[in-house]
Amino acid sequence: MATTDAGGEHVERPLVTPEFLENRRYQTELAETASGDHTLVCLPTGLGKTTVSLLVTAERLNAVGGKSLMLAPTKPLVQQHAEFYREALELDDEDVVVFTGEVRPDDRAALWDDARIVIATPQVVENDLVGNRISLADVTHCTFDECHRATGDYAYNYIADRYHADAENPLVTGMSASPGDDEETILEVCENLGLSDVAVMTENDADVAEYTHDTSVDWKRIELPEVVVEIRDAINEVIKDRLSQLKELGVTDKSSADISEREIQQIQGQLRDLMNNDQSEGYQGMSLLAEIRKLRTAVTYVETQSVESLRRYFERLKEAARSSGASKADQRLVSEPKVREAMRKAESYNDLHPKFRQTRMLLAETLGIENGERVIVFTESRDTAETLVDFLSDHFTTQKFVGQSDTDGSEGMTQTQQQETLDRFRNGEFEVLVSTSVAEEGLDVPEVDLVLFYEPVPTAIRAIQRKGRTGRQAEGRVVVLLAEDTRDEAYFWKARNDQKRMKRELNELKSVAGELEARLNQTGLDDYEDGEGTASSGTGGDETATRSGDSTGNERGSGANKSADADSGSDGQAGLDAFADDPLEAADGDEGAAEVDSEATTRDEGNAGTAGGGTAATTDDEGTVASAGRDSEDDPVEIVADQRELDSNIARDLSTRDGIETRLETLAVGDYVLSDRVVVERKTVADFMDTLTGGDRSMFEQVGDATRNYGRPVVIIEGEDLFGARNVHHKAIQGALASLAVDFGASVLRTSDEDETADLLEVIAGREQETADREVSVHGEKQSKTLPEQQEYVVAAIAEVGPVTARTLLESFGSVEAVMTADKDDLLEVSGIGDVTADRIREVIASDYEP
Numbered sequence: 001m002a003t004t005d006a007g008g009e010h011v012e013r014p015l016v017t018p019e020f021l022e023n024r025r026y027q028t029e030l031a032e033t034a035s036g037d038h039t040l041v042c043l044p045t046g047l048g049k050t051t052v053s054l055l056v057t058a059e060r061l062n063a064v065g066g067k068s069l070m071l072a073p074t075k076p077l078v079q080q081h082a083e084f085y086r087e088a089l090e091l092d093d094e095d096v097v098v099f100t101g102e103v104r105p106d107d108r109a110a111l112w113d114d115a116r117i118v119i120a121t122p123q124v125v126e127n128d129l130v131g132n133r134i135s136l137a138d139v140t141h142c143t144f145d146e147c148h149r150a151t152g153d154y155a156y157n158y159i160a161d162r163y164h165a166d167a168e169n170p171l172v173t174g175m176s177a178s179p180g181d182d183e184e185t186i187l188e189v190c191e192n193l194g195l196s197d198v199a200v201m202t203e204n205d206a207d208v209a210e211y212t213h214d215t216s217v218d219w220k221r222i223e224l225p226e227v228v229v230e231i232r233d234a235i236n237e238v239i240k241d242r243l244s245q246l247k248e249l250g251v252t253d254k255s256s257a258d259i260s261e262r263e264i265q266q267i268q269g270q271l272r273d274l275m276n277n278d279q280s281e282g283y284q285g286m287s288l289l290a291e292i293r294k295l296r297t298a299v300t301y302v303e304t305q306s307v308e309s310l311r312r313y314f315e316r317l318k319e320a321a322r323s324s325g326a327s328k329a330d331q332r333l334v335s336e337p338k339v340r341e342a343m344r345k346a347e348s349y350n351d352l353h354p355k356f357r358q359t360r361m362l363l364a365e366t367l368g369i370e371n372g373e374r375v376i377v378f379t380e381s382r383d384t385a386e387t388l389v390d391f392l393s394d395h396f397t398t399q400k401f402v403g404q405s406d407t408d409g410s411e412g413m414t415q416t417q418q419q420e421t422l423d424r425f426r427n428g429e430f431e432v433l434v435s436t437s438v439a440e441e442g443l444d445v446p447e448v449d450l451v452l453f454y455e456p457v458p459t460a461i462r463a464i465q466r467k468g469r470t471g472r473q474a475e476g477r478v479v480v481l482l483a484e485d486t487r488d489e490a491y492f493w494k495a496r497n498d499q500k501r502m503k504r505e506l507n508e509l510k511s512v513a514g515e516l517e518a519r520l521n522q523t524g525l526d527d528y529e530d531g532e533g534t535a536s537s538g539t540g541g542d543e544t545a546t547r548s549g550d551s552t553g554n555e556r557g558s559g560a561n562k563s564a565d566a567d568s569g570s571d572g573q574a575g576l577d578a579f580a581d582d583p584l585e586a587a588d589g590d591e592g593a594a595e596v597d598s599e600a601t602t603r604d605e606g607n608a609g610t611a612g613g614g615t616a617a618t619t620d621d622e623g624t625v626a627s628a629g630r631d632s633e634d635d636p637v638e639i640v641a642d643q644r645e646l647d648s649n650i651a652r653d654l655s656t657r658d659g660i661e662t663r664l665e666t667l668a669v670g671d672y673v674l675s676d677r678v679v680v681e682r683k684t685v686a687d688f689m690d691t692l693t694g695g696d697r698s699m700f701e702q703v704g705d706a707t708r709n710y711g712r713p714v715v716i717i718e719g720e721d722l723f724g725a726r727n728v729h730h731k732a733i734q735g736a737l738a739s740l741a742v743d744f745g746a747s748v749l750r751t752s753d754e755d756e757t758a759d760l761l762e763v764i765a766g767r768e769q770e771t772a773d774r775e776v777s778v779h780g781e782k783q784s785k786t787l788p789e790q791q792e793y794v795v796a797a798i799a800e801v802g803p804v805t806a807r808t809l810l811e812s813f814g815s816v817e818a819v820m821t822a823d824k825d826d827l828l829e830v831s832g833i834g835d836v837t838a839d840r841i842r843e844v845i846a847s848d849y850e851p
Helices: 025-036 049-063 075-088 105-114 122-130 155-166 183-193 226-248 261-276 280-305 307-322 328-335 337-348 354-369 382-392 415-426 460-467 487-511 513-522 525-530 643-647 650-655 685-693 698-709 730-743 754-771 787-796 803-813 816-821 824-828 835-846
Strands: 039-042 067-071 096-099 117-120 139-145 172-176 197-200 215-222 375-378 398-401 432-435 450-453 476-483 637-642 660-665 678-684 712-718 747-751
Touching: 025 039, 025 049, 025 197, 039 049, 039 183, 049 067, 049 075, 049 139, 049 172, 067 122, 067 155, 075 096, 075 117, 075 415, 096 105, 096 122, 105 122, 117 122, 122 155, 122 643, 122 650, 122 660, 139 155, 155 172, 155 183, 172 183, 215 354, 226 280, 226 307, 226 337, 261 280, 280 307, 280 328, 280 337, 280 382, 280 487, 307 328, 307 337, 307 382, 328 337, 354 375, 354 382, 354 450, 354 476, 382 398, 382 432, 398 415, 476 487, 637 643, 637 650, 637 754, 643 650, 643 660, 650 660, 650 754, 678 685, 678 698, 678 754, 685 698, 685 712, 685 730, 698 712, 698 730, 698 787, 698 803, 712 754, 730 747, 730 803, 747 754, 787 803, 787 816, 803 816, 824 835
Parallel strands: 039 172, 039 197, 067 117, 067 139, 096 117, 139 172, 215 476, 375 432, 375 450, 398 432, 450 476, 637 660, 678 712, 712 747
Antiparallel strands: none
16 A cells, blocks of 8 residues: 555545544554455454455555445445445545445446445345346455355355456455354355455454453343243153154154254254155154254243243244144144143243343443443344333333344334434434344444343354444443353353354464465465456356255245245145046155244345345346347347346356356246247256145246246256155156146256256257347247137136136136136036135125225
8 A cells, every 4th residue: 555654643545535534553554455465354343344445445446446346244234334435535425326125226237337336235236247237347346344254155255256257457355353263164255255365453462452442241140930941841841752753763862852953953864864765754754853943942932032932932833823734743733732831821921031120130230320321232032122122111212123024023124214223322312222133243333331142142253243332432341141051051152162262263363374375375266366266156166066055046935926826726726636646645844944033034135144145035126128139149148037046056157157148037937038939947856846745836827827928938847856855656746747748838857956957048048049049038929829728818817726727617617608607516516626716716706896
């Protein structure tokens, strides 16, 4: 960098607002290091990592030009960074633009071209790169904030790959107070982001120490009341019973109710082996394991949260058990005598949890006796957060701070509401902020007198993030509530040991930075300088096949279906007996999926606590692509992917291939459009089998829609062992395949994995666009329907019965008119029509029209 500003009170640099930034030597030294190479910057929370990145950005824009991209995991954090950059840099406000899912895709494309600094959530940038809306070619500095997230298939990894490959003059800065629990994790983050230098400052450094203050941590041990122990013990008895049944199946020798998650994963692996070997015990065991997971969640609520949280959880279980398509696991649970006993005791208990009283006492001490001004209370559960707000509001001015997604019985907060709440807290309009994990990372939460952990958190990274909310300008206090002889104990020791190890690792990291850099360079990261890096790319790295496992973009049965038939699986479509004469031993659909009680998140919303980015469908990009005719053989092959397909790696993979241009759309039909006549519906083997065993017939609806809009619909079934994956008769599977081909006219193709699917899509698109010279259209070929097709369409629209049932009705009654005039008894005589469907048909036809 040009100068180090040694001795000055404020930083004086080109583009930096005069007399705005305090001149801290450690910040300018870190910025100088980061300006020279792709660097991981490690600095304790609250000591100005963002300032380091800003100084590097100012240097690059002044010396090299181009534009800067800064990525942050949440919308509030993006807004916070944007406000800081606009104040700290001598640029017009419109030169610093914000990219989140709230900005329309077409607007983002226009803003990108004119911006000098873009601050964005990673999912939006990932969408725009896959959709070919933006180019990273002229980005001269890319910052990954909270870079410890760069593991697995988080969007940071894909963006880093594209940046190193596409940028003409790249420079990467990764920032975190807690880059990983051990050296290997830190190395993984560095490799995924293409970082080759490490700059670490700890609280022990002389330049840093004067800006830090001691933060004491007190552990308050809480004894559980007798009634709470009785409720817990009743639930644990059921866990022991389910474990004994699993023991009889030969998949475990565990009998203790405090079975660990690792042990549950081992049992699940053995059960999957049984299922793959076509043994019904595997399905039985998975259902039992699903019960155990739900019961363990209930134990966690009553032990560590509150009886009120447990009551809410029981209510959700009862509602799930009463719903259509309820799993056998849910139904068994709510009828289990011991569980019902626990429910009765929870209903009659007139207290919450001793942690609530302890919380109130600590707040009274801090805000009353010690004349404190602000307190943050962190909790893992939104149920607990809302109950705490109600409980504390009788004594203190209290507000909640939660993520943006709605959950069962709880509304999320919009980005505007989040920002307004933080502003009011900062301005002293209320005393207590009760927050879930959304406020842990990076947010400029005001300095507080007390950070109260309602429960220990099990990871060092999150504990460090939370503790960083205090002790910035003055001595701060952290108190952790710990329920004795509960899961809190295990989390306490795990977090404590992890923190000690991380602190040791950071100190070692500082002392052996040169050695670490040598290890990084040995992995070939220097190849990024030549645009050859493939550390975790979707096209060549070893990570490709493992990034998302069995994740797909096709799980739309719970609200994201493109089909109009939401519940046709119960009566609206023919059952599996239409495909085979033999009965099926269908699973009850409970395959041991973990019960998740944390805040649900959706892609592009940037809620904290979502490491993976997610798995929910993206719905912010609603642009449509015009038909793209091919003017010459040099034009790229175009593939239009549905937004929901970003849950797999296929669209990302294709976007990195030479000669391929990808676009993202919210497609009404199909998952991939390859020409004006070819649309592809992709299903993994698991998705395909779920269609057969789970009552969700949406696949046939989706293929029917594809047939009506495109001349050459294709179904790709991805994965191994189609006929051995589930306990389903092979004739039923063959019947379903035959139905897709014969009844719907779809070509059914098989691939082994995502890589092979991407290859096949590329080949088909090339044949269509290069060989056949066809255009791409998301609306398909406009085809006139035959008379039978029009008749099927009219009947299929009645109460959304679907095309297969429409054909059955027409074959039985002979005409549309006869179907319309048939009474319920006549309808019930038709194969595949039950009471629900018959009533629905008669209701639609016979009810008065009331707009």
